Each structure stands twice: as C-alpha cells, then as structure tokens.
Amino acid sequence: xxxxxxxxxxxxxxxxxxxxxxxxxxxxxxxxxWTLFDRSDNVVTSTVIALFGDPSRPWDLPGMHLxxxxxxxxxxxxxxxxxxxxxxxxxxTPMLLALAYLQSGPIAGPVISTTAILIGMMAxxxxxxxxxxxxxxxxxxxxxxxxxxxxxxxxxxxxALVSAFPVVVTALIVERWWNxxxxxxxxxAVRMTATTLAVALMIQGLVAAPPVVWLASERPLALPLAxxxxxxxxxxxxxxxxxxxxxxxAANHGA
Amino acid sequence: MTILGMNRRNALIARxxxxxxxxxxxxxxxxxxxxxxxxxxxxxxxxxxxxxxxAATFDYARLPDAFAIxxxxxxxxxxxxLVDGRVEGGxxxxxxxxxxxxxxxxxxxxxxxxxxxxxxxxxxxxxxxxLIRTHPDFARLVPFGLPDIRIICLGDVPxxxxxxxxxxxxxxxxxxxxxxVGAAIDFRDGAIFRAVLGQDEVFDHPSTNAALIGAxxxxxxxxxxxxxxxxxxxxxxxxxxDLVIDATRGVQVLECNAYPGLEIQNVNAAGLGARIELVQRxxxxxxxxxxxxxxxxxxxxxLRPFGSAGTVLRDVGREMAGRVAGALAIPAPLAA
Numbered sequence: 001x002x003x004x005x006x007x008x009x010x011x012x013x014x015x016x017x018x019x020x021x022x023x024x025x026x027x028x029x030x031x032x033x034w035t036l037f038d039r040s041d042n043v044v045t046s047t048v049i050a051l052f053g054d055p056s057r058p059w060d061l062p063g064m065h066l067x068x069x070x071x072x073x074x075x076x077x078x079x080x081x082x083x084x085x086x087x088x089x090x091x092x093t094p095m096l097l098a099l100a101y102l103q104s105g106p107i108a109g110p111v112i113s114t115t116a117i118l119i120g121m122m123a124x125x126x127x128x129x130x131x132x133x134x135x136x137x138x139x140x141x142x143x144x145x146x147x148x149x150x151x152x153x154x155x156x157x158x159x160a161l162v163s164a165f166p167v168v169v170t171a172l173i174v175e176r177w178w179n180x181x182x183x184x185x186x187x188x189a190v191r192m193t194a195t196t197l198a199v200a201l202m203i204q205g206l207v208a209a210p211p212v213v214w215l216a217s218e219r220p221l222a223l224p225l226a227x228x229x230x231x232x233x234x235x236x237x238x239x240x241x242x243x244x245x246x247x248x249x250a251a252n253h254g255a
Numbered sequence: 256m257t258i259l260g261m262n263r264r265n266a267l268i269a270r271x272x273x274x275x276x277x278x279x280x281x282x283x284x285x286x287x288x289x290x291x292x293x294x295x296x297x298x299x300x301x302x303x304x305x306x307x308x309x310a311a312t313f314d315y316a317r318l319p320d321a322f323a324i325x326x327x328x329x330x331x332x333x334x335x336x337l338v339d340g341r342v343e344g345g346x347x348x349x350x351x352x353x354x355x356x357x358x359x360x361x362x363x364x365x366x367x368x369x370x371x372x373x374x375x376x377x378x379x380x381x382x383x384x385x386l387i388r389t390h391p392d393f394a395r396l397v398p399f400g401l402p403d404i405r406i407i408c409l410g411d412v413p414x415x416x417x418x419x420x421x422x423x424x425x426x427x428x429x430x431x432x433x434x435x436v437g438a439a440i441d442f443r444d445g446a447i448f449r450a451v452l453g454q455d456e457v458f459d460h461p462s463t464n465a466a467l468i469g470a471x472x473x474x475x476x477x478x479x480x481x482x483x484x485x486x487x488x489x490x491x492x493x494x495x496x497d498l499v500i501d502a503t504r505g506v507q508v509l510e511c512n513a514y515p516g517l518e519i520q521n522v523n524a525a526g527l528g529a530r531i532e533l534v535q536r537x538x539x540x541x542x543x544x545x546x547x548x549x550x551x552x553x554x555x556x557x558l559r560p561f562g563s564a565g566t567v568l569r570d571v572g573r574e575m576a577g578r579v580a581g582a583l584a585i586p587a588p589l590a591a
Contacts, residue, residue, distance in 0.1 A: 082262055240260040248258045250451065251520035 032111050037152050055107040059208055066102055068216045069207035071227035073098050076203050078234045085241025088196040089176040093169070097196065098203035100166040106208070110201060112149070113170060117193075119148045120174030128178070142171045257526030259517060267531070268514060271409075271492025277513040280489060281373055283327050284382055290508055293488035295481050298384045298507050303327070305380040310363050315356050320346070321386035324359070326366045326379050332428070334371030336362060337386060349386075387507065390500040392473040396420060396465045400427030404440070404472070404498045406482035407515055407527065410538075413479055414530045416440040417522045418447070418472065423462040436460060437522035438467055445475025451522045477506045485511050 032055050035048040048055060073095035080086050080094075088094050101109030123144045127137055145167050173196065181189040206212065216223055240248070259267075268277075280286050287297040301322060304310050325335040336359075337349040345355035363381045365371060372379040393402050400421025407414045417437050421427045424434035431437050436457065438450040450457050450467040458468055472478065482496040485508060495515025498508050520526055 085261065238260075238263040238266050240258060241262065244258070244260045248260075248517070248520055248526075250454070250456075250522075250524055251258055251526055253524060 029111065029114070032107060033115055036108055036111060037155070052107055055111065056105060057107075058105045059102055061102060061208065061213065062217065064220065065207075065213060065216050066099060068220055068223050069212065070095065070099070071224045071231075072207050072212070073203045075227045075230050075234070076199065076206060078231050080199050082234060082237055083241060085243030086195045086199065087192050088199055089173055089180070089192060093173060093176070094196050094199035095203060096166070096169045097173070097200035098207065100169055101200065101204040102208060103166070106204070109204070110197070114197065116145045116149055116167065116170045117173055117177070120145050120170060121177060124174060124178045138171055138175060141174055142167050145170055145174075257529040258520060259527035259531065261517065263528065264517060267493055272494075272513050273490060276490035280491065280511045280513050281328050283325070283329070283510070284380065286489065286511060290485060290488050290511075293484050295484045295488060295508050296477075296504070296506050298387065298501075298504070298509070300382065300384060302383040303380055304363055304367070304383070307364070307367060310360070310367060310381070313363075315359060318383065319385065321388075322383055323386050324362065324366075324381055324383050326371045327382045328372040328379050330373045331430075334362075334366060339386065387499055387509075388502040390473050390502050390505075392471075393500055396467065396470060397422075397460055397463055400425070400435075401429060401499060403429045403509065404478060404500070405515070405519060406479065406496045406498065407519060408482055408486050408494050408496060409531055409534050410486050410492055411483045412534050413442060413482055414527055414534070415519050415523055415525070416442060416479075416482075417519050420460060420467075422452075422460070431518050431522075436467070437518065439523040440472060440475075442479065445472040445478070446470065447472070449522065449524055473500055474506050481506050481508055 031044050031048050032052070035045040036055050038045065074092060077088070077092055077095050080088065097113060100113055103109070104112055120141055123141060127140055132140065149167070173193075177189055177193055180192050212223070245252075279289070284300065284303050287300065290297050301318065302313065304313055320341050321339050323335060323337050326333075329335065336354065338346040338354060339349045340347045342353055345353055345358070348354050366379055366381040369377045369379045387401060389401060396402070397420045402418055402420045404416065404418045406416045417439050419429040419431060420436040420438060421429050422434055422436060426433065429435050434453070436450055436452050438447040440446070441448050447467050447470045452461055459466055478498055478500070481498060485496045486492065486494050489511055491511065491513055493513075493515075495512035496508060497510040497512065498506055501507050517527070
C-alpha cells in the first residue's frame with residue numbers, strides 16, 4: 001500500500017482546515033478587489049478599509065529606488081533557487097512581479113496582478129483551441145488581460161490603478177502556468193504559481209522595508225555592490241538545497 | 256557530503272560535459288553511430304527518413320511486422336509508435352489499435368515537421384528500429400511495458416545502477432515519476448537488493464506480485480561493460496546510460512543522458528557524492544604518479560609563463576582540495 005492512499009482522521013481534518021483557509025483567503029481577496037474598484041461606501045468596502053487601510057495607496061518610493069533594489073530582488077531569487085530549492089516560473093519572474101507590485105502599491109499590486117493572472121488563466125483554454133503561434137498567443141493574451149483590467153478601471157472610474165501595470169509580465173506568467181499545467185499536472189502548476197507569488201511578495205516586503213529605502217537614498221551604490229558580492233557567494237554554493245533534505249531522505253538514511 | 260544535490264550535479268556537468276557532447280546525445284541516430292563505433296551494442300536502424308522527398312518514396316511495405324518509429328530528436332518518449340504485427344490494411348500497435356499506412360505517413364510528416372521534437376526544433380528525422388522485446392528473465396518480473404536499466408557513470412567508472420520496472424499505474428512506462436518501480440542493483444552480481452515505489456520501499460512488484468529482492472538481471476557483466484564505454488564514445492564525463500535487454504539481441508544501449516536525474520540515490524538508499532569523490536581522488540592519485548615519472552616538461556610550457564603558473568596553482572589547489580575532501584569523506588565501497 002502506498003502512503004498517499006492512506007486517509008487518516010488527522011489528514012481529513014487537515015484537508016478541511018485547508019479548504020476553510022482557502023475560502024477565507026478567496027473571500028478576502030474578492031472583498032479587496034471590490035474595494036479597489038468600487039469606492040462607494042458599503043459594508044464590504046468599509047470593513048476592508050478598516051482592516052487593511054486604503055488598499056489603493058501607493059508605495060510612494062523615489063524613482064531611483066526601483067532601479068537600485070533590482071539587484072537585491074535578483075539576490076533573493078538566487079537564494080530561493082539554489083539554497084531553498086523552491087521552483088518558480090522562469091528565472092527572474094518573481095523579481096519582475098515584485099517590481100510590478102512596487103509600481104502599484106502594497107495591496108493593490110499583488111491583488112491586481114493576481115486578478116490579471118486569473119483572468120488570463122480563464123482565457124488560455126479558449127486561446128489554445130485556436131491553435132495560435134506562440135507570439136500570436138502571447139499578444140492576444142496581453143490584449144485580453146489589458147481589456148479586462150481596463151474595463152474594470154473604467155467602469156469604476158479608477159484609471160490610475162492600472163495605468164502603469166506591467167501586463168507583459170502577467171501574460172508570461174499565465175503562459176508558463178499553462179505549460180506547467182500541461183507538463184506536470186494541476187497540482188504542481190498551482191504549487192509553482194503559489195511559490196512564484198510568495199517569492200514576489202517576499203521581495204516586495206524586503207526591498208520596500210524602511211531600512212532598505214533609507215540605505216538606497218543615503219548610499220545609493222551600497223545595495224547593488226553588496227548584492228554582487230552576495231550573489232557571487234550564493235552562485236558558488238554547491239551544497240544541498242533545503243528542499244533536497246526531504247527529497248533525499250531515503251538516500252540519506254542508507255548512506 | 257554523501258548525497259549529490261542539484262547544485263553540485265550541475266557544477267559537475269558544467270565541468271565534465273562539453274556543450275557539443277550534450278547537444279550530440281539529443282540526436283538518437285548520430286549517438287547510435289558513435290556508440291557502435293566504440294563497440295557499444297545499440298539497436299539496429301531499419302530506416303532513417305530525413306526529408307519529405309525520402310518519405311514520399313519510402314516503401315512502407317518492406318517494413319517488418321514489428322518495429323518502433325520515433326523522432327530522432329524526441330523528448331521523453333513522445334511521438335513513439337510501437338508496432339507489433341500486421342493486420343488487414345496495416346499494422347497492429349502494441350496497445351491493440353490499428354495503424355494504417357496513411358496514419359503512419361501522417362505521423363512521419365508530423366515528425367519531419369519537428370512537432371514531436373525537443374523545443375527549438377522545426378525539422379527532424381524519423382527513425383525506424385526493430386521492436387525491442389523484453390528478455391524472459393525480465394518479463395518474469397513484469398510481463399508488460401519495457402523495463403530498462405539506468406547506470407550512472409563517471410568517465411568509464413560505473414557509480415550506481417537501478418532498473419525501472421513499469422507498473423499498471425505507470426501505463427507501461429518505465430518512469431519513476433509516473434509510478435514505475437525503481438530497483439537498486441548490486442554491481443557485483445546484478446541482483447536487486449532494494450526496490451522503491453514512490454516514497455515507499457517495496458519487496459514485490461505491485462502489479463505482478465513477483466518477488467523483486469534477490470532477482471538477478473540477465474547479462475549483467477555485458478550490461479555494465481556496455482555502459483562503461485558510453486562516456487568515452489560520446490565525450491561525456493558524467494553520463495546516465497539507459498539500457499534494455501532484448502530477448503534476441505541481448506544488451507542494447509537505448510539512450511545516454513547528459514543530465515541524469517538524482518532519484519537513483521533514493522532507490523539505492525545511498526549517495527552519489529561520496530562515490531564521485533572516491534573516484535576523483537583515485538584519478539588524481541593516478542595522475543600524480545604519471546606526472547612524477549614523466550621526465551622532460553612540455554617545451555611550450557617555458558614560452559607561456561602565465562599558462563604554466565596557472566597549471567601549478569591549479570595543481571596545488573587540487574592537492575589541497577583533495578586533502579580536505581580526503582579528511583572529510585567517508586569511504587564507501589563502490590559495489591553497493
């Protein structure tokens with residue numbers, strides 16, 4: 001009998017907790033999207049504002065900051081890949097995604113990009129059935145995501161929200177998601193999407209942290225130079241990845 | 256460090272496997288030619304259809320009753336059709352479906368257009384080989400699908416071996432991730448000493464209930480011998496050799512992998528890292544010995560002071576690294 005055939009009471013409880021958590025996250029997510037686009041005063045919007053503050057507030061970072069922290073984001077990606085061993089879409093997709101967040105705001109960024117990705121995911125099966133070339137597919141996907149976001153922004157008179165949103169990154173993520181879905185199945189694809197978003201959130205939190213912002217304004221070159229050193233060190237790391245500790249459990253017990 | 260992780264494997268491959276050699280193993284026909292030239296047994300080629308004009312004039316009627324058709328630069332067994340006999344108006348596929356000559360032609364066209372090949376390919380060739388039938392000793396363990404043997408070699412030194420046995424769940428495919436059983440093989444006698452399904456250790460085959468532990472593979476000496484020659488033939492310093500045992504032709508190398516997976520360590524319950532270190536230490540010791548007996552230095556070495564300085568530094572570094580690794584490494588016997 002294989003271990004994944006077992007359905008113990010503890011497993012079932014865990015599964016139910018997981019479902020409940022997913023439902024709560026989905027509901028919160030929906031409420032935030034609603035508040036972002038519909039600014040009228042009602043129960044949902046006032047609750048969201050009370051809980052999270054105004055979700056459409058921007059980061060308000062100096063223009064140079066975005067450029068200076070890019071190496072730091074890359075550094076996090078290198079760390080996540082070769083030390084933690086988490087699988088993300090593409091090489092530096094999480095970093096690009098985090099930059100997109102920085103342009104739109106701490107809450108608006110993740111929420112709008114996830115919405116755009118969800119819209120794209122729904123459009124993919126339709127586009128795949130049209131047998132387009134890869135470029136044609138990506139172009140159409142970009143147009144669809146833009147149309148959906150633009151329609152929401154215009155309908156609720158919030159054009160500033162999506163004006164500078166990097167749609168190309170979103171389209172690339174949707175395409176990679178679909179490739180992973182076809183090659184490795186839904187479970188792995190969902191996991192990789194979640195990891196990509198989580199790493200992007202981590203990078204956002206790190207590069208917008210007050211000490212980092214202060215350092216970037218006081219010693220502009222300190223961050224990129226430190227990142228270079230750190231990435232050279234990380235790039236030479238040849239030990240086991242964190243994820244491999246559990247992957248090679250069987251090999252380790254015997255050795 | 257006894258387990259070989261992804262980071263160290265990639266560094267090893269970057270150092271030992273040249274780019275052209277890695278590209279080379281993606282082409283099945285060219286790989287077979289190279290292997291055959293070094294005396295490695297490979298499946299014979301019935302036909303190689305390289306262009307549309309060749310496909311148009313190809314006489315499909317002269318194909319034997321049982322054959323396999325595959326894209327020359329295929330990936331993961333995609334686009335492979337296995338034919339097992341003739342029926343009215345065509346052939347019978349291994350899964351029982353009928354393959355007419357028109358369907359076969361359409362498939363060849365798809366292969367030639369590169370639709371079934373590795374990414375970045377927009378043209379390919381179709382390779383036709385006789386169908387491989389599993390050796391009876393193997394078929395006793397699992398009567399369906401094609402079980403294969405994977406041997407990881409560092410140069411001509413075999414490091415670790417396993418056999419992948421298809422199950423009903425894996426759909427007859429010898430792929431561990433799709434539910435095939437992985438069984439570790441003892442180099443000394445070719446006997447299975449441990450078997451794994453997914454994360455769990457098993458003792459019998461889950462679909463046939465045949466006892467796996469202690470089962471001895473046929474032609475084991477020839478199998479290891481064939482695997483050892485692949486590295487030199489293909490120019491790969493670190494290679495995963497996939498072999499099958501055909502009922503009539505015996506050992507055949509099906510494929511060589513320049514990026515062999517690491518799952519074999521879980522199947523063997525042992526790490527590749529320690530074995531690689533042991534082999535490299537022995538190779539370094541051998542190299543030192545031959546350097547000591549050589550008399551005159553290279554006449555060019557004097558003309559390139561920086562070149563020779565670099566060599567000296569590298570040798571010193573190696574020596575030091577060898578000493579450190581030697582102090583840390585746990586000696587592991589090569590045979591399981």
